[in-house]
Amino acid sequence: MNDLSPRATPAVPARPEPAPPIGLLAELTHRCPLRCPYCSNPLELDRRESELDTATWMRVLSEAAAIGVLHVHLSGGEPTARADLVDLTAHCARVGLYTNLITSGIGRADAMLDALSDAGLDHVQLSLQGAHAQTADRIGGYAGGHDKKLAFARRVVELGLPLTVNAVIHRGNIDEVADMIDLAVALKAKRLEIAHTQYYGWAFVNRAALMPTRAEVERSLAIVEAARQRLEGVLVIDLVIPDYYARFPKACTGGWGRRTLNVTPTGKVLPCHAAESIPGLEFWNVRDHALGDIWRQGPAFNAFRGTDWMQEPCRSCARKEMDFGGCRCQAMALLGDAAATDPACTLSPFHGRMEDRAAGEAAAEAPSYQYRAMGGGAAAGPGGAL
Amino acid sequence: MSALAAEDVPRLPRGVKVRYDEVRSRHVLLAPERAFDIDEIAAAILELVDGHTSVAAIADVLAARFEAPRDVVCADVQAMLGDLAAKRVIER
Numbered sequence A: 001m002n003d004l005s006p007r008a009t010p011a012v013p014a015r016p017e018p019a020p021p022i023g024l025l026a027e028l029t030h031r032c033p034l035r036c037p038y039c040s041n042p043l044e045l046d047r048r049e050s051e052l053d054t055a056t057w058m059r060v061l062s063e064a065a066a067i068g069v070l071h072v073h074l075s076g077g078e079p080t081a082r083a084d085l086v087d088l089t090a091h092c093a094r095v096g097l098y099t100n101l102i103t104s105g106i107g108r109a110d111a112m113l114d115a116l117s118d119a120g121l122d123h124v125q126l127s128l129q130g131a132h133a134q135t136a137d138r139i140g141g142y143a144g145g146h147d148k149k150l151a152f153a154r155r156v157v158e159l160g161l162p163l164t165v166n167a168v169i170h171r172g173n174i175d176e177v178a179d180m181i182d183l184a185v186a187l188k189a190k191r192l193e194i195a196h197t198q199y200y201g202w203a204f205v206n207r208a209a210l211m212p213t214r215a216e217v218e219r220s221l222a223i224v225e226a227a228r229q230r231l232e233g234v235l236v237i238d239l240v241i242p243d244y245y246a247r248f249p250k251a252c253t254g255g256w257g258r259r260t261l262n263v264t265p266t267g268k269v270l271p272c273h274a275a276e277s278i279p280g281l282e283f284w285n286v287r288d289h290a291l292g293d294i295w296r297q298g299p300a301f302n303a304f305r306g307t308d309w310m311q312e313p314c315r316s317c318a319r320k321e322m323d324f325g326g327c328r329c330q331a332m333a334l335l336g337d338a339a340a341t342d343p344a345c346t347l348s349p350f351h352g353r354m355e356d357r358a359a360g361e362a363a364a365e366a367p368s369y370q371y372r373a374m375g376g377g378a379a380a381g382p383g384g385a386l
Numbered sequence B: 001m002s003a004l005a006a007e008d009v010p011r012l013p014r015g016v017k018v019r020y021d022e023v024r025s026r027h028v029l030l031a032p033e034r035a036f037d038i039d040e041i042a043a044a045i046l047e048l049v050d051g052h053t054s055v056a057a058i059a060d061v062l063a064a065r066f067e068a069p070r071d072v073v074c075a076d077v078q079a080m081l082g083d084l085a086a087k088r089v090i091e092r
Ligand code: SF4
Pocket: A032, A033, A034, A035, A036, A038, A039, A040, A041, A076, A077, A078, A103, A104, A127, A372
């Protein structure tokens, strides 16, 4: 007798269809004239020969628009290292994508800016390594870089493009936060991102050279708070807090596979830029799959989507839909378990060790930077798990 | 939050735009690092924001189109645009 009751065939419960993504980070290239010791690119940098070609990027961008992406972040490396960036920007405008150029302002950036503007670029986010040339050029590992950036920023504003200044903060420039705010105002930026270093990629390797003390962090946060009030209506300041000293983790990328996707120079699609640091995840490539299929069915996207994968204390925590257990890559890097609670959370049993590690590194003399370099992954040792 | 005056001329600065989102079947207002859902009325108002047309003139057009009392429409337009000006999304 045929038993057709649902219990007879233990079907895999159907996954609910994920909501459409809102943002796409297009890592067009890993090439960059700067060598920031906190660069979020992976230690194994993709080489130019293996980068996606123009036609493939255009197809990916069209697919992104069709599945609901609103903002595209043209990033790298230094995205203007790609000669086709103007064409890609024009293509985004054609398919209705809002374009945000994330640039160092160095290399070809200045020469390309007017053409990018004409192609319909919507917004420019310029990185500054410090408020003063001496500090900034040492951090970026590129002499004369800071002054070029300032000239680039002025041209952005002259063209009428909205400018955001992005400053990654660490022990080498944390004393310049107040000056950085003044500089952003002087440059007529509309937004300033004071982004405390997140320790992935090169930043994890360089953690001891980058980690500030808790007192320095608190002082910098107070400066930002006061400036926000003083500059209301002039400059919007967004703050990324340093999570080694936080109480709760950030909802990394707004939750795994919930809002954004990241396409690498070679076409791998990642839920976040550091996801390749998690062993065993299977990343689909745009050369083999449509972007929408990757978003819905890609194994890496479904690995930590939602909350079913969680362990305690996240599993029974009231905040689990707010921060989604924090960052998977950080749990992996520090605890060797990508499904663990992010140790940045005070409810993690390992949080105390994380704070002690940060405090210890910050108190010791800073080692010298391991500057990023092509093929530098092997030379760079791990930054230290807990 | 301060409403705009009837004679103010609002404009969308570069980097801010309204578009219809086919996937989600609604209008969105896109700005640097931000996206706002907007309803049909807000979309109709923003469509008329061109840097030349005053708040009063926008209200005239909408009052005629929706056959609604002009002063009610004008107050709505002033409040809505005032809210967006406070978020630094539109300029006057
Ligand atoms: S963080 Fe520095 S080195 Fe890395 S891509 Fe950006 S500017 Fe280049």
